[in-house]
Amino acid sequence: xxxxxxxxxxxxxxxxxxxxxxxxxxxxxxxxxxxxxxxxxxxxxxxxxxxxxxxxxxxxxxxxxxxxxxxxxxxxxxxxxxxxxxxxxxxxxxxxxxxxxxxxxxxxxxxxxxxxxxxxxxxxxxxxxxxxxxxxxxxxxxxxxxxxxxxxxxx
Amino acid sequence: xxxxxxxxxxxxxxxxxxxxxxxxxxxxxxxxxxxxxxxxxxxxxxxxxxxxxxxxxxxxxxxxxxxxxxxxxxxxxxxxxxxxxxxxxxxxxxxxxxxxxxxxxxxxxxxxxxxxxxxxxxxxxxxxxxxxxxxxxxxxxxxxxxxxxxxxxxx
DNA sequence: TGACAATAAGTGTTACAACACCTATCATTC
DNA sequence: GAATGATAGGTGTTGTAACACTTATTGTCA
Numbered sequence: 001x002x003x004x005x006x007x008x009x010x011x012x013x014x015x016x017x018x019x020x021x022x023x024x025x026x027x028x029x030x031x032x033x034x035x036x037x038x039x040x041x042x043x044x045x046x047x048x049x050x051x052x053x054x055x056x057x058x059x060x061x062x063x064x065x066x067x068x069x070x071x072x073x074x075x076x077x078x079x080x081x082x083x084x085x086x087x088x089x090x091x092x093x094x095x096x097x098x099x100x101x102x103x104x105x106x107x108x109x110x111x112x113x114x115x116x117x118x119x120x121x122x123x124x125x126x127x128x129x130x131x132x133x134x135x136x137x138x139x140x141x142x143x144x145x146x147x148x149x150x151x152x153x154x155x
Numbered sequence: 156x157x158x159x160x161x162x163x164x165x166x167x168x169x170x171x172x173x174x175x176x177x178x179x180x181x182x183x184x185x186x187x188x189x190x191x192x193x194x195x196x197x198x199x200x201x202x203x204x205x206x207x208x209x210x211x212x213x214x215x216x217x218x219x220x221x222x223x224x225x226x227x228x229x230x231x232x233x234x235x236x237x238x239x240x241x242x243x244x245x246x247x248x249x250x251x252x253x254x255x256x257x258x259x260x261x262x263x264x265x266x267x268x269x270x271x272x273x274x275x276x277x278x279x280x281x282x283x284x285x286x287x288x289x290x291x292x293x294x295x296x297x298x299x300x301x302x303x304x305x306x307x308x309x310x
Numbered sequence: 311t312g313a314c315a316a317t318a319a320g321t322g323t324t325a326c327a328a329c330a331c332c333t334a335t336c337a338t339t340c
Numbered sequence: 341g342a343a344t345g346a347t348a349g350g351t352g353t354t355g356t357a358a359c360a361c362t363t364a365t366t367g368t369c370a
Contacts, residue, residue, distance in 0.1 A: 004304045009228050012214060018296040019288040023188065024230060025303040030185030031231035032307055033178065047356085059167060068318065073164050075179060076186035079358050082320055087356090104318045104365045132309045133174040136302070141173040144302040147295050148180040149159045152187055154287050193358095202326085223348065234328050237350055242326090259335045259348045 026151070033132060040124040044117060049078060050088060051125075054118055057094060057110040064109035066099065093117060181306070188287060195279040199272060204233060205243060206280070209273055212249060212265040219264035221254070248272060 005025055006014060015021035037048045046054075056073045057065060065073075067081040078084055085108050088094045093114035099105035110118075133141065160180055161169060170176035192203045201209075211228045212220060220228075222236040233239055240263050243249045248269035254260035265273075288296065 003300070004308070005300075008307070009230065010224075011228070018293060018300065019284050019291070022288055022291075022296045022299045022303075023284050025300050026181065026185050026188060028230045029303040029306050030181050033181060035232060049356095066318075069165075073166070075164065075183045077190060080356080082318095083356085086320095102318085102366070106319065129174050129178050132306050133177055135309055136174070136177075136305055138173060140298075140302050140305065141177045143295075143298040144177045144306075145158070145160075145173065145180050147291070147299040147302070148177075148184040150291055150295065151184050151287050151299075152163070153159070154290055204326095221348075235326085237348095238326085241350095257336070257348090261349070 026148070033128070036128050036132070037125065040128050041121060044121050044124075045091070046093075046117070046121075049074075049076065049084065050093075051118075051121065052076075053084065053088060054093060054110060054114050057108060058115060058118055060109075062109065064097075064107040066105040066107055070108060088114075181303070188283070191283050191287070192280065195283050196276060199276050199279075200246070201248075201272070201276075204229070204231065204239065205248075206273075206276065207231075208239065208243060209248060209265060209269050212263060213270060213273055215264075217264065219252075219262040221260040221262055225263060243269075 003015060003021060005011075005021060005028060008028070009024075015024075034048060037051075041048060041051055052075055053070060056070055060069075067085060070085070071078060071081050085094065085096060085106075088108075089096050092111060094108050094110055096106050096108050099107050136144075158170060158176060160166075160176060160183060163183070164179075170179070189203060192206075196203060196206055207230055208225060211225055215224075222240060225240070226233060226236050240249065240251060240261075243263075244251050247266060249263050249265055251261050251263050254262050291299075
């Protein structure tokens with residue numbers, strides 16, 4: 001039997017193991033999804049990474065978060081938080097303020113414009129989500145979530 | 156019940172749907188794996204993308220492949236194949252030759268040095284694979300592979 | 311309290327990703 | 341067989357990722 005992924009990548013040889021196929025499946029699927037999300041966000045002038053930051057800051061509310069806390073909550077690690085926040089500030093989607101209590105910290109907060117952007121963007125993201133994952137059964141989704149969690153936990 | 160991913164990303168609110176959680180799970184897991192693979196490859200001076208190209212060209216053998224064919228086989232799409240191949244050629248891991256039959260095509264082939272690099276790199280990649288996926292049951296791996304294939308096929 | 315470690319942010323630099331546009335070569339058709 | 345369109349590469353430019361290094365501020369403890 002020939003796997004779907006094998007045909008997709010036009011591989012001539014079968015995968016040496018299920019683990020190898022699962023590894024590539026995860027990377028390939030994420031690449032497809034990330035690309036679609038980027039396309040959906042492009043009309044709004046932001047990247048998936050920036051969208052992720054805005055959602056994190058919306059979740060934090062009025063208290064905001066410092067750069068390190070934002071980094072901890074990101075889906076994919078960002079090795080240059082200051083400049084990433086700087087760009088979002090330039091776009092007026094967040095504000096940055098030095099924390100008077102601990103002047104090492106810079107607290108970032110989402111602005112009204114940022115919240116508004118998220119409101120407009122959300123349906124587009126949900127459309128991608130519905131198209132790609134909407135037809136999967138509850139059972140399949142649970143299996144995916146648990147399997148992927150096991151991969152992330154493994155050490 | 157609080158999901159693992161929710162705790163991982165320090166989210167205060169639960170996911171609105173299983174589909175939303177699965178989507179983020181895929182992206183998050185791929186980011187973790189990609190980061191580990193990049194770390195494993197760093198001592199050898201290549202990126203996961205470059206490693207992917209070398210494996211593709213090794214699979215193609217002496218016939219080699221043209222740029223478009225390489226792009227079709229990549230796990231993640233690369234929007235700048237010429238310069239990517241140019242870099243690998245500069246590192247002496249591949250050769251490029253204009254096809255005499257159709258002078259539009261440039262055939263890329265892996266070199267002995269490229270094959271040698273793959274041989275040295277493979278154990279490191281397999282170590283990541285074994286660590287992250289080695290403990291999963293056959294059943295879990297199959298579920299993952301099938302679930303992810305369903306996501307990629309959905310339209 | 312004064313030195314030193316730890317933490318958070320910022321900066322400088324390099325390489326790569328992404329996009330749009332341009333060039334060369336070949337197939338097709340009238 | 342000249343014009344047209346399609347296909348494969350290449351180039352120019354901009355922005356961002358990645359990494360190492362520096363600065364500023366705070367905590368700790370001899």
